[in-house]
Amino acid sequence: MDPMSRFSVVPSGDESPEGPARPVQLEQLLRRAATGDETAFADLYDAVSSRLLGLVRRVVRDPAQSEEVTQEVFLEIWRHSARFDPSKGGAMSWMLTIAHRKAVDRVRSAEAARHRDEGYGASNQEVTHDSTAETVVERLDAERVHRALETLTAVQRQALELAYLSGYTHTEVATMLDLPLGTAKTRIRDGLIRLRDTLGVTL
Structure with a gap:
């Protein structure tokens, strides 16, 4: 059973029910917790939870996330x-170091997620268009093409309209106009060349 399931982070002061926990007491509780002693861990929790939560809250700021991080801290403890090695420092310093690292990790993770969301939003933001201007441009282009088509011979215009406005293949155009395939292709090619010259674009 995970002993953390028994606890919730509630600010209650830096004291255990028997009074302020001395450094030696914290070290003893840690050593007993290392053997799986849940009672010792519960006493340790009562003794230091407020102080660890206070440190986490100063870094994370958000109360709900601070409580989550503090739970993660105790789980790691x-x-x-x-x-824990007492030769390298006191028990409280060791636990505060874990709490500070966890809090900083949470802040960095939240910042990274925010930057990802902002980047995604920027890259997927729809480009707004002036629909009125777009409509005018489309109409002008349509009028230019219509005028250009009028400069073609009747047979060229007929072949182009079938091929590019109605979507028929060259073979189908040849059949519909009762022409050899080569002749149909020539009319379409000549019509395109003339359109290109009239519109001043590369087709």
């Missing part, structure tokens, strides 16, 4: 209490 429970799982890795055997790693």
